[in-house]
Amino acid sequence: MWKWLHPYAKTERAYQLCSTLQPWFWVGAFVCLSVGTVWGLAFAPQDYQQGDSFRIIYIHVPSAILSMGTYVAMAIAALVGMVWQWRTAYMSMIAMAPIGAVMTFIALFTGAAWGKPMWGAWWVWDARLTSELILLFLYMGVIALYGAFEDKQQAGKAAGVMALVGVVNIPIIHYSVEWWNTLHQGATISKFDNPSIAPEMLWPLLINLLGFAFFIGAVTTVRLRNEIVLREMHRPWVQVLATKQVSKQQSGDAINASVKEGS
Amino acid sequence: MQFESFTEFLNMGGYAFYVWLSFGVTFVAMAMIAIQSFIKHRNLMKQVVVEQERKARIKKARLQQQGSM
Amino acid sequence: MSLYQGVFKRDMHIAFKQKAELVQPLMFLLMVVTLFPLGVSPSPDTLQRIGPGVIWIAAILSSLMAMERLFRDDFQDGSLEQYVLSGMPLSAVSAVKVAAHWLVSFVPLLLLSPLLAMFLNLTVDMYIALVLTLLLGTPLLSLIGAIAVGLTVGLQKGGVLLALLLIPVFIPLLIFATSAVDSAALQLPYHAQLAIIAAMLLLAAALAPFAIAYSLKVSQN
Numbered sequence: 001m002w003k004w005l006h007p008y009a010k011t012e013r014a015y016q017l018c019s020t021l022q023p024w025f026w027v028g029a030f031v032c033l034s035v036g037t038v039w040g041l042a043f044a045p046q047d048y049q050q051g052d053s054f055r056i057i058y059i060h061v062p063s064a065i066l067s068m069g070t071y072v073a074m075a076i077a078a079l080v081g082m083v084w085q086w087r088t089a090y091m092s093m094i095a096m097a098p099i100g101a102v103m104t105f106i107a108l109f110t111g112a113a114w115g116k117p118m119w120g121a122w123w124v125w126d127a128r129l130t131s132e133l134i135l136l137f138l139y140m141g142v143i144a145l146y147g148a149f150e151d152k153q154q155a156g157k158a159a160g161v162m163a164l165v166g167v168v169n170i171p172i173i174h175y176s177v178e179w180w181n182t183l184h185q186g187a188t189i190s191k192f193d194n195p196s197i198a199p200e201m202l203w204p205l206l207i208n209l210l211g212f213a214f215f216i217g218a219v220t221t222v223r224l225r226n227e228i229v230l231r232e233m234h235r236p237w238v239q240v241l242a243t244k245q246v247s248k249q250q251s252g253d254a255i256n257a258s259v260k261e262g263s
Numbered sequence: 264m265q266f267e268s269f270t271e272f273l274n275m276g277g278y279a280f281y282v283w284l285s286f287g288v289t290f291v292a293m294a295m296i297a298i299q300s301f302i303k304h305r306n307l308m309k310q311v312v313v314e315q316e317r318k319a320r321i322k323k324a325r326l327q328q329q330g331s332m
Numbered sequence: 333m334s335l336y337q338g339v340f341k342r343d344m345h346i347a348f349k350q351k352a353e354l355v356q357p358l359m360f361l362l363m364v365v366t367l368f369p370l371g372v373s374p375s376p377d378t379l380q381r382i383g384p385g386v387i388w389i390a391a392i393l394s395s396l397m398a399m400e401r402l403f404r405d406d407f408q409d410g411s412l413e414q415y416v417l418s419g420m421p422l423s424a425v426s427a428v429k430v431a432a433h434w435l436v437s438f439v440p441l442l443l444l445s446p447l448l449a450m451f452l453n454l455t456v457d458m459y460i461a462l463v464l465t466l467l468l469g470t471p472l473l474s475l476i477g478a479i480a481v482g483l484t485v486g487l488q489k490g491g492v493l494l495a496l497l498l499i500p501v502f503i504p505l506l507i508f509a510t511s512a513v514d515s516a517a518l519q520l521p522y523h524a525q526l527a528i529i530a531a532m533l534l535l536a537a538a539l540a541p542f543a544i545a546y547s548l549k550v551s552q553n
Binding site (some may be wrong): 037041042043044045046051053055056060097098099101103105106109110113114119164193215216218219222225226229230233238239241242243245246249 | 265266272275276277278281282283285286288289290292295296297300301303304307308309310311312314315
Binding site (some may be wrong): 164 | 419449462479480487491493496497499500503504506507511520535539543546547553
């Protein structure tokens with residue numbers, strides 16, 4: 001059943017797969033994000049309570065959902081790496097970490113910028129924001145642990161263990177923080193008091209969610225390729241590829257330079 | 264269109280600062296990570312080529328040495 | 333079985349030989365707790381309100397310092413490699429080592445706790461709850477901490493990294509433990525919090541030894 005996946009455990013095939021997928025991801029991200037953002041900002045109806053400030057939802061919620069999703073994806077990659085001993089699995093895990101951290105940062109920042117007009121303060125110890133902050137710490141831990149090892153093979157395994165520990169903890173953290181929040185009566189306005197959101201508000205949200213997912217996929221493919229090149233620097237296929245790319249770039253630069261000189 | 268005019272759209276019902284700040288920071292952050300990844304890719308590829316050329320030079324020098332000896 | 337007893341005895345023996353390393357985290361704990369009345373307010377009400385949180389935060393911080401010792405010496409003198417090669421299940425060995433470490437570093441903390449409770453003006457009810465949460469919670473600290481220690485043991489500068497890795501993971505424990513003591517202060521039942529901490533402890537006891545064994549193998553490379 002998993003046989004069709006096995007070729008991608010080889011770095012060369014994984015690199016090729018990334019190269020094929022990448023343009024589609026970029027196009028998908030660009031289209032979905034522009035449609036979703038323009039629709040959300042200009043065409044979606046106002047919220048009756050929060051006015052136009054609720055439009056931050058169109059980036060806050062997708063980034064918050066996907067920051068958690070990326071962490072889970074990292075943990076799955078780590079598990080795959082551990083069970084089947086795939087090096088590419090660890091590489092894709094570490095390729096996802098920085099982009100997941102950026103998503104978490106976006107969720108935090110937009111949450112704060114949304115909280116200011118709603119709660120009157122940039123930072124409120126609201127359950128959602130607090131668990132996002134802890135998630136950011138978890139990402140930082142994984143990235144820091146990976147960076148601390150010289151041997152990147154070992155680093156991948158170590159960071160994988162930490163990602164798995166974190167993923168077991170995420171639900172516990174989430175519920176404990178939520179419970180702590182109700183105990184201390186922090187924020188009074190919940191952003192999601194009304195459980196059903198109007199469909200004309202929901203569509204741009206879903207489109208943006210898809211757009212963010214495409215974006216994460218696109219950046220992950222770029223970074224995974226980087227990881228592969230970094231580890232496989234001395235393989236012939238990498239060298240051939242690099243020579244081709246660099247010479248293309250240089251000829252492009254040369255053309256640019258000659259055009260500039262001519263004008 | 265939910266807004267009467269473009270200035271009203273920019274004003275965002277009085278929440279202009281927060282809304283545009285959020286969207287601005289979001290897209291700048293996303294652009295930064297994307298650009299950083301691409302620059303790293305470019306540098307890595309260059310590094311591979313430089314390394315390769317260095318190795319070729321060493322090999323050549325060795326061969327010349329052997330030839331002269 | 334006697335093999336594990338041997339590991340246990342050896343660890344205890346080494347721990348009592350290096351008394352300074354045992355005492356220093358406790359002194360750190362005591363000093364951190366002392367800072368709060370000086371830095372926040374010496375008024376008994378305030379201290380009572382922040383007390384449980386302060387003691388637990390100080391306990392977590394001092395445990396991070398004590399934790400480093402767990403596998404470091406064994407890693408450096410090569411006995412960890414011997415354990416890996418010996419054919420004994422590494423998970424069982426690490427469980428024994430964690431138990432020994434808990435005994436030498438957290439039981440003294442429990443003995444110190446009446447003093448801390450007095451400093452922070454905790455009532456008797458609160459103190460009982462605090463001891464219960466410490467009894468259930470500190471083994472959890474040891475178990476989860478040992479995973480990260482296993483990962484960082486081969487690194488030169490593991491100290492701060494260990495804190496970065498572990499503090500976020502310890503947050504749920506901090507929340508439940510302090511809220512149990514807070515409930516005790518209000519004469520409310522706190523079985524629920526204790527039950528949750530116990531559940532986390534059982535989960536960790538079931539899974540952590542394998543994770544520790546794996547992380548030690550990663551460090552041994």
